[in-house]
Amino acid sequence: MARIDLVDLAHSYGGNSADESTYALKPISMTWRQGGAYALLGPSGCGKTTLLNLISGIITPSRGKILFDGQDVTPLSTQKRNIAQVFQFPVIYDTMTVGQNLAFPLKNRGVPKRDIDARVKEIAQLLDLTPDLNRKATRLTADAKQKISLGRGLVRSDVAAVLFDEPLTVIDPELKWQLRSKLKALHRELDLTMIYVTHDQTEALTFADTVVVMHDGRVVQSGTPAELFEKPAHTFVGYFIGSPGMNIMPAEVKGREARINGHVISLKRSYDVLPSGAKIEIGVRPEFVDIANPAPDLLAAQIERIDDLGRMRFARVRVGDVKFAARVRESFSSADGKCGLIFDAAHVHVYADSRLVEGAP
Amino acid sequence: MEKTVNQKAWFLVLPVFLVVAFSAIIPMMTVVNYSLQDTFGNNQFFWNGVGWFKELLDPSTDLGGRFLASLGRNLIFSAIILAIEVPLGIVIALSMPRTGWQVAACLVILALPLLIPWNVVGTIWQIFGRPDIGLLGYTLNSLGIEYNYVSNAFDAWATVIVMDVWHWTSLVALLCYAGLKSIPDAYYQAAQIDGASRWAVFTAIQLPKMNRVLLIAVLLRFMDSFMIYTEPFVVTGGGPGNSTTFISIELVKIALGQFDLGKAAAMSLVYNLIILIVCWVFYTVMTNAGAARPVKEGAK
Known part of the structure; x- marks a missing residue:
């Protein structure tokens, strides 16, 4: 049970002398509160696993400190940090039964046998592993094995946080849902800090209260799923989260107006001061752009195809050279593929060099 | 799919069939043929039925006595070899570096004994152990330890065993190292997170994951040590007395020294059978120990 503080934490596999731009994890400072469910989301190689391994103590940071409840644990070994970690591929001890697997961490710590048995029973109950306790762990399915890995972390009563490193990679799709809701239920029940690394946005958004999006070794945004959806702080967050991702297109922005191909889109906020020389773009999610029949006051576009996602239809259109996605209302139909785009001004954001610019109201 | 019948396809199997026939089946059948007959030279053969086999398994006869004694020696030798080389190989593999240039250096050094031909190994140790000019023999004797592999049976055994350990432990170590490297x-x-001790890591992770390569190592070392011929022949010539005369040495004496083709053929067949059976037993035991027995669904 712990609050986790990262203070100016950075890591380079090339050692301390390496150039900062090559760091696997660029300096970050953040606080993770006790009992929170966090997801570290980002594409492969963005530094999320590095961050996880720094917290669990498998690697030692080149720079900065990690505090658990205000106490500096940076020099401590993994054993002393009271961390539980579930890996991408299930780690189980082949020769042992499920029960022995669960008891292993306690046995190593010299806990009396009676206490071990009681605790193993309790955790097996929690993870629905009771019927399998006496079976060889190698015989079980991948999802049961992952539950054992998790169980080995949970049996210890002193666990500060549970870390998950893409734990559902090898699980069948229909079981993924089950296991994920199991994790969610465990989180509510046990009041543990959980940190979940994934590159799957659905997993991250359904599991976590707070999603930390990483890109190129940096944390680009940390917020609730709704915040990430409605107000991406970085164009990367915009197109990485959401399906289809956010539309990003270069524009000239002045005051409350954005100009694309000579067409004017009105904005909800006023952008009077923009960093000079920066690349200015506007971003708007496809959900907030509607397709209508061409009209003089609408941005003209050409429909390339329409994807039917079941609950919604999205049109892939082209505005000049820029590809765009927009929502298609049921009533809409077009014979020649020509259309106009209606923007929801409240959801059009302005980005300077990929970073969100806060306009004045 | 419609299957077409084309008997000409048998011709495609013919080359393999011929190779196997000339390299295995025909020689083997010749040996079976010899084992049922007796010869006095001049290509004259007399039918003897299963006589040689009966004699072979009866310790009171000359042939049976020699065979069973050398079989016993062979079994003791293989047991000692396995008991030393397997644990030693594991220890070496565990203490080898995992990364860096040291890996390559270690691998090359370990591989060196494996590259030396059998009779050269024998010659090296034969000279190395000589009390008059050999480094080992001379040093031991000048330290006051009496050592002479030519006259003392214990010394002869010690020499042959140490020589085999020197020659083949590397093989076990290299196999184990490969097994260790494959553990994610x-x-x-x-294990670190679970607070496992070094010993617990070994028994819970490393040993079970090395199971497969250890099976191969044990099989290879058993077969090789059970068929050993060249090295002890070069070093001790089977002596002193018959103390290091293994089955293969006895076999060569009977077949080529005495030209008793019938006796030798019967002996080599039994010898072959023993190797097959022991390998099968090893394989069955070790694969069953590695794979968990299936649990009956009702037995939960």
């Missing part, structure tokens, strides 16, 4: 890092990390 996550296992060690998980």
Whole structure:
């Protein structure tokens, strides 16, 4: 049970002398509160696993400190940090039964046998592993094995946080849902800090209260799923989260107006001061752009195809050279593929060099 | 799919069939043929039925006595070899570096004894152990330890065993090292998180994961040590007395020294059978120990 503080934490596999731009994890400072469910989301190689391994103590940071409840644990070994970690591929001890697997961490710590048995029973109950306790762990399915890995972390009563490193990679799709809701239920029940690394946005958004999006070794945004959806702080967050991702297109922005191909889109906020020389773009999610029949006051576009996602239809259109996605209302139909785009001004954001610019109201 | 019948396809199997026939089946059948007959030279053969086999398994006869005594020696030799080389190989593999240039250096050094031909190994140790000019023999004797592999049976055995350990432990070590390298890092990390001691890591992760390569190592070392011929022949010539006369040495004496083709053929067939059976037993025991027995669904 712990609050986790990262203070100016950075890591380079090339050692301390390496150039900062090559760091696997660029300096970050953040606080993770006790009992929170966090997801570290980002594409492969963005530094999320590095961050996880720094917290669990498998690697030692080149720079900065990690505090658990205000106490500096940076020099401590993994054993002393009271961390539980579930890996991408299930780690189980082949020769042992499920029960022995669960008891292993306690046995190593010299806990009396009676206490071990009681605790193993309790955790097996929690993870629905009771019927399998006496079976060889190698015989079980991948999802049961992952539950054992998790169980080995949970049996210890002193666990500060549970870390998950893409734990559902090898699980069948229909079981993924089950296991994920199991994790969610465990989180509510046990009041543990959980940190979940994934590159799957659905997993991250359904599991976590707070999603930390990483890109190129940096944390680009940390917020609730709704915040990430409605107000991406970085164009990367915009197109990485959401399906289809956010539309990003270069524009000239002045005051409350954005100009694309000579067409004017009105904005909800006023952008009077923009960093000079920066690349200015506007971003708007496809959900907030509607397709209508061409009209003089609408941005003209050409429909390339329409994807039917079941609950919604999205049109892939082209505005000049820029590809765009927009929502298609049921009533809409077009014979020649020509259309106009209606923007929801409240959801059009302005980005300077990929970073969100806060306009004045 | 419609299957077409084309008997000409048998011709495609013919080359393999011929190779196997000339390299295995025909020689083997010749040996079976010899084992049922007796010869006095001049290509004259007399039918003897299963006589040689009966004699072979009866310790009171000359042939049976020699065979069973050398079989006993062979079994003791293989047991000692396995008991030393397997644990030693594991220890060496565990203490080898995992990364860096040291890996290559270690691998090359370990591989060196494996590259030396059998009779050269024998010659090296034969000279190395000589009390008059050999480094080992001379040093031991000048330290006051009496050592002479030519006259003392214990010394002869010690020499042959140490020589085999020197020659073949590398093989076990290299196989184990390959097995160790294939264990994903996550296992060690998980063990670290679970607070496992060094010994617990060995018994819970490393040994079970090395199971497969250890099976191969044990099989190879058993077969090789059970068929050993060249090295002890070069070093001790089977002596002193018959103390290091293994089955293969006895076999060569009977077949080529005495030209008793019938006796030798019967002996080599039994010898072959023993090797097959022991390998099968090893294989069955070790694969069953490695794979968990299936649990009956009702037995939960």
